[in-house]
Amino acid sequence: MATPGPEDHHPSRPLKTCNDANTVTVKTLNSNAVLATYKKFTCSLPSSASAQDLRCLEVEKERLDHSSPRGVLEACTRGLENEADLENEPGKMSGCKPFQSISQGHSRWHRFFKVWKRGSTKRLPSFPPLVPILSRRKSRSTRENVENDACPVNSAWKNFTLNDLQTATNNFSRENLIGKGGYAEVYKGCLADGQLVAIKQLNKGTSDEQTINFLSEIGIIAHVNHPNTAKLIGYGVEGGTYLVLELSSLGSLGSLLRGSKEKLDWRARYKIILGTADGLIYLHEHCQRRIIHRDIKADNILLTEDFEPQICDFGLAKWLPKQWSHHHISKFEGTFGYFAPEYFMHGIVDEKTDVFSFGVLLLELITGRQALDDSRRSLVLWAKPFLDKNEVKELVDPTLGDNYDQQEMACVLFTATICVEQNPIRRPHMSQVIRLLKGEEKDLNCPKQILRRTYSEELLDAENYNSTKYLVHRPQRIALVS
Numbered sequence: 001m002a003t004p005g006p007e008d009h010h011p012s013r014p015l016k017t018c019n020d021a022n023t024v025t026v027k028t029l030n031s032n033a034v035l036a037t038y039k040k041f042t043c044s045l046p047s048s049a050s051a052q053d054l055r056c057l058e059v060e061k062e063r064l065d066h067s068s069p070r071g072v073l074e075a076c077t078r079g080l081e082n083e084a085d086l087e088n089e090p091g092k093m094s095g096c097k098p099f100q101s102i103s104q105g106h107s108r109w110h111r112f113f114k115v116w117k118r119g120s121t122k123r124l125p126s127f128p129p130l131v132p133i134l135s136r137r138k139s140r141s142t143r144e145n146v147e148n149d150a151c152p153v154n155s156a157w158k159n160f161t162l163n164d165l166q167t168a169t170n171n172f173s174r175e176n177l178i179g180k181g182g183y184a185e186v187y188k189g190c191l192a193d194g195q196l197v198a199i200k201q202l203n204k205g206t207s208d209e210q211t212i213n214f215l216s217e218i219g220i221i222a223h224v225n226h227p228n229t230a231k232l233i234g235y236g237v238e239g240g241t242y243l244v245l246e247l248s249s250l251g252s253l254g255s256l257l258r259g260s261k262e263k264l265d266w267r268a269r270y271k272i273i274l275g276t277a278d279g280l281i282y283l284h285e286h287c288q289r290r291i292i293h294r295d296i297k298a299d300n301i302l303l304t305e306d307f308e309p310q311i312c313d314f315g316l317a318k319w320l321p322k323q324w325s326h327h328h329i330s331k332f333e334g335t336f337g338y339f340a341p342e343y344f345m346h347g348i349v350d351e352k353t354d355v356f357s358f359g360v361l362l363l364e365l366i367t368g369r370q371a372l373d374d375s376r377r378s379l380v381l382w383a384k385p386f387l388d389k390n391e392v393k394e395l396v397d398p399t400l401g402d403n404y405d406q407q408e409m410a411c412v413l414f415t416a417t418i419c420v421e422q423n424p425i426r427r428p429h430m431s432q433v434i435r436l437l438k439g440e441e442k443d444l445n446c447p448k449q450i451l452r453r454t455y456s457e458e459l460l461d462a463e464n465y466n467s468t469k470y471l472v473h474r475p476q477r478i479a480l481v482s
């Protein structure tokens with residue numbers, strides 16, 4: 001099976017539209033829906049339900065699941081509504097002032113949550129309301145739970161006024177523009193106390209889309225705290241939606257790889273590789289929630305002055321409840337060149353889709369080439385024949401010359417090879433990846449035997465592999481397809 005390129009189009013897949021050069025959103029075409037009650041949906045999904053219906057179910061599951069960003073935000077909305085209700089009832093709020101840390105921006109947040117809520121309701125035209133309608137007189141303890149456990153707003157974050165942000169960025173001058181993505185423009189800023197920051201202005205799409213992107217990203221970043229993930233300092237909700245992050249002074253790995261690569265010697269590259277792997281292990285395995293980033297790419301790896309990588313852009317990230325083997329999505333977003341085949345072909349999202357993207361990133365760092373070249377050819381397809389024959393000289397970035405540690409290079413090459421395996425089962429988990437990168441995995445020379453240990457030979461046949469088998473052969477976990 002070939003790695004899908006931008007021109008490939010699976011006959012059963014929806015049409016795709018481009019937001020910018022390489023970032024795509026593929027909109028699902030709605031077919032005739034067979035709608036069932038929620039109960040029916042949860043017991044057995046009707047085979048004739050459209051992708052849109054299934055997406056609706058996914059949204060509702062997320063709303064019910066307080067471990068998902070949408071669930072968290074829904075809980076917040078209820079918290080705010082209840083708070084507002086109680087505020088209208090004199091005496092009910094005594095001694096309890098929820099959301100004090102954001103009181104300044106309260107009405108704005110309240111409006112945000114309303115818009116967000118409207119956004120998600122819009123996607124549920126045919127479903128009965130699934131979230132139990134809570135008593136308008138909720139107990140104080142329930143309200144506190146919502147505040148303490150669910151609200152994504154961290155009290156350490158600062159709520160910046162528009163004036164603060166304008167002053168910091170010289171009124172968002174072009175000279176301060178340091179990055180552009182599919183959803184946002186990023187400006188360098190200097191705060192009143194001298195701290196250098198990156199101010200991400202989410203200004204693409206409709207205002208509802210901006211709100212949803214903002215809340216999705218903030219809902220994930222609230223739970224992320226690792227040396228290799230981007231740090232949020234605060235936010236702004238006046239005159240737009242803004243995230244204020246610590247500035248990574250070297251910018252993105254993508255911009256360094258596209259520019260002159262002198263700075264990127266092998267030591268720096270190997271450090272970036274190990275740090276990014278650590279960040280991903282944290283997201284997948286050690287974070288409070290199981291987070292799939294979904295858009296690992298060179299542009300989303302920021303670098304501090306000493307080349308410490310920081311994974312950024314959690315706009316597409318997903319929380320996966322522990323008991324789900326994977327998530328099945330019907331709206332494709334991400335970046336061509338980094339898509340895992342099962343994501344592109346079947347909409348499957350799990351840790352292994354991030355592992356594939358990480359493998360592409362490794363190839364970029366080894367070769368100095370981009371995930372898609374100027375004629376939009378895939379780096380994976382270019383590299384495969386050389387990887388198979390272990391033709392190191394052909395693969396290694398000419399700007400490195402012979403200035404690299406051969407042992408480290410061998411480990412990185414091998415890891416890249418198995419990370420971009422077509423069959424996700426053959427790919428390692430991130431915790432295996434780090435051991436492979438450091439040369440600590442014992443049986444480095446016969447990895448396929450190690451990786452095969454829990455699955456049948458048949459499943460390892462990439463040619464015959466398909467998503468149905470993938471689901472059927474993972475019975476220990478519930479495959480929730482939405």
Ligand SMILES: Nc1ncnc2c1ncn2[C@@H]1O[C@H](COP(=O)(O)OP(=O)(O)OP(=O)(O)O)[C@@H](O)[C@H]1O
Pocket residue numbers: 023178179180181182183184185186198200230245246247248249251252254255295299300302312313315
């Ligand atoms: N904290 C930061 N420090 C320095 N540069 C940054 C920072 N955050 C973002 N950037 C720059 O801005 C660019 C765009 O940022 P980001 O990827 O978060 O935007 P986006 O619109 O969400 O992108 P995408 O289209 O990938 O979703 C990055 O590639 C990087 O060059």
